Amino acid sequence: xxxxxxxxxxxxxxxALAAWIxxxxxxxxxxGLRPLMPEYRRGELSHxxxxxxxxxxxxxxxxxxxxxxxxxxxxxxxxxxFLAADVIGxxxxxxxxxxxxxxxxxxxxxxxxxxxxxxxxxxxxxxxPHLGQLLQPLGYMLGLMPVVAVFQxxxxxxxxxxxxxxxxxxxxxxxxxxxxxLPGLTADGITLAVGSVFLIALALxxxxxxxxxxxxxxxxxLRLLRGAAPVLLLIGACAALAANAGWLAGxxxxxxxxxGGRPIxxxxxxxxxxxxxxxxxxxxxxxxxxxxxxxxxxxxxxAGYLAASPIGAALAGAGIIAIEVFGLxxxxxxxxxxxxxxxxxxxVRDSMTIVTELAxxxxxxxxxxxxxxxxxxxxxxxxxxxxxxxxRPVIRLAIAPVAAIAVGLLVNLATLAGx
Amino acid sequence: MKKIVVTxxxxxxxxxxxxxxxxxxxxxITASDYEGILALKSGQxxxxxxxxxxGAGGALALAIGMLGSSRCAxxxxxxxxxxxxxxxxxxxDGKVAFGFANDHVEEVVPRLIKALLAKNEA
Numbered sequence: 001x002x003x004x005x006x007x008x009x010x011x012x013x014x015x016a017l018a019a020w021i022x023x024x025x026x027x028x029x030x031x032g033l034r035p036l037m038p039e040y041r042r043g044e045l046s047h048x049x050x051x052x053x054x055x056x057x058x059x060x061x062x063x064x065x066x067x068x069x070x071x072x073x074x075x076x077x078x079x080x081x082f083l084a085a086d087v088i089g090x091x092x093x094x095x096x097x098x099x100x101x102x103x104x105x106x107x108x109x110x111x112x113x114x115x116x117x118x119x120x121x122x123x124x125x126x127x128x129p130h131l132g133q134l135l136q137p138l139g140y141m142l143g144l145m146p147v148v149a150v151f152q153x154x155x156x157x158x159x160x161x162x163x164x165x166x167x168x169x170x171x172x173x174x175x176x177x178x179x180x181x182l183p184g185l186t187a188d189g190i191t192l193a194v195g196s197v198f199l200i201a202l203a204l205x206x207x208x209x210x211x212x213x214x215x216x217x218x219x220x221x222l223r224l225l226r227g228a229a230p231v232l233l234l235i236g237a238c239a240a241l242a243a244n245a246g247w248l249a250g251x252x253x254x255x256x257x258x259x260g261g262r263p264i265x266x267x268x269x270x271x272x273x274x275x276x277x278x279x280x281x282x283x284x285x286x287x288x289x290x291x292x293x294x295x296x297x298x299x300x301x302x303a304g305y306l307a308a309s310p311i312g313a314a315l316a317g318a319g320i321i322a323i324e325v326f327g328l329x330x331x332x333x334x335x336x337x338x339x340x341x342x343x344x345x346x347x348v349r350d351s352m353t354i355v356t357e358l359a360x361x362x363x364x365x366x367x368x369x370x371x372x373x374x375x376x377x378x379x380x381x382x383x384x385x386x387x388x389x390x391x392r393p394v395i396r397l398a399i400a401p402v403a404a405i406a407v408g409l410l411v412n413l414a415t416l417a418g419x
Numbered sequence: 420m421k422k423i424v425v426t427x428x429x430x431x432x433x434x435x436x437x438x439x440x441x442x443x444x445x446x447x448i449t450a451s452d453y454e455g456i457l458a459l460k461s462g463q464x465x466x467x468x469x470x471x472x473x474g475a476g477g478a479l480a481l482a483i484g485m486l487g488s489s490r491c492a493x494x495x496x497x498x499x500x501x502x503x504x505x506x507x508x509x510x511x512d513g514k515v516a517f518g519f520a521n522d523h524v525e526e527v528v529p530r531l532i533k534a535l536l537a538k539n540e541a
Binding site for chain 2: 031032034035036037038039042044045211213214217279283284287288335339342343
């Protein structure tokens with residue numbers, strides 16, 4: 001294993017800062033924890049209660065939304081760091097203790113994951129390279145993310161039109177060889193970009209009026225948010241730095257793309273996701289006075305994937321957080337002027353999950369069968385149905401990748417047993 | 420006349436049902452959750468209904484952020500048939516924001532409206 005003290009230290013720093021700011025009640029990565037922060041700050045919600053709640057809503061994401069994809073290609077998914085930092089931050093009473101515990105966690109978990117990957121790669125049958133096949137269907141289906149959102153918001157006719165548009169975009173990307181214009185901009189990425197522009201254009205048709213006096217109504221919370229900005233900027237800079245090194249990604253889809261050497265496509269997913277989360281982060285933060293620990297997930301990381309140098313990445317990461325936090329009054333007015341952006345946000349978040357689910361179901365089954373031909377699909381398919389029957393303890397997005405990893409472990413057991 | 424803002428999943432349907440039950444004795448509007456919070460905070464609405472899949476998640480997220488959980492009540496959650504007394508008790512306790520599961524709109528909305536009418540006409 002490569003010994004990467006800088007990597008582990010950087011994760012330690014990110015996690016320490018994230019835990020500290022959660023402890024102060026001024027930021028939460030989980031959208032469900034953020035609304036509880038005013039009560040937490042007033043002491044009406046104890047550390048124990050807040051920690052319990054944060055743990056309950058986060059543990060599933062860490063175990064199934066994040067870890068399987070880190071095992072698949074070594075890229076940390078941000079939930080592993082930031083959701084755990086939420087829990088550590090609010091459960092501990094002392095800010096200094098939260099900072100230290102967060103640091104130890106970040107350093108420890110990144111080291112342990114690297115060790116785990118080293119261990120898995122040394123097994124008699126190294127199945128990790130086969131997990132690369134998770135990515136292929138996802139890449140081809142990137143353009144469906146905006147299409148599914150159009151279906152959800154505007155029905156079958158405009159949805160079908162958007163599907164036709166992304167198929168034509170794919171053809172045009174090949175015909176005009178866009179990849180030679182900008183190396184790394186794939187036809188898959190173009191379908192996502194073109195579909196997103198269409199989706200956003202549809203949502204901007206309806207105009208509304210900003211609520212009069214809206215900014216004044218939340219003046220106290222806006223002051224709290226601006227006060228938290230220095231630490232948030234630092235977290236943004238460090239997170240972008242880690243993304244620039246290829247160590248940290250936001251969503252499972254982005255992690256797979258980044259690990260597969262496709263930073264531009266990963267950045268497009270990050271930007272799409274940021275469009276989806278922006279309305280949610282803006283409203284939940286002005287109402288609660290607590291921000292989202294990495295800004296709108298995940299364009300800070302997207303800037304990191306694209307930046308030419310680590311310094312450029314850090315500056316871009318901090319700059320994005322500054323635009324978000326100091327620009328809050330502007331973003332509030334923008335959402336008032338274009339009311340459909342809120343609906344769009346929900347549809348984008350849903351579609352990202354739905355498309356990733358389908359793509360990873362295919363990719364996971366293909367990987368499982370590549371790992372252990374014949375047995376792979378039999379076992380992974382069986383695990384899928386087991387999960388459904390058991391009331392879906394493993395989220396649907398992760399079941400096939402988790403099954404593929406399980407098949408990888410089983411094929412090793414079988415080999416050791418001399419089967 | 421007291422004003423109720425209905426937000427969240429299937430808010431149009433729930434709003435219409437509320438209107439039928441209230442029969443003009445309460446004013447019902449529908450809005451996004453954030454607009455609902457704005458209405459409550461600026462005094463343009465008196466009560467807030469939040470609906471989501473589970474009843475416990477997004478339904479009251481913003482309301483709890485603004486009002487604190489002591490003024491909010493989850494009156495039904497997915498997977499459990501709603502407690503018939505939950506709505507009445509929540510209204511009696513002076514709660515102003517009520518969260519419930521989309522599945523239970525038809526049971527919970529009439530109960531809440533009747534309880535609110537009883538309270539405000541008493």
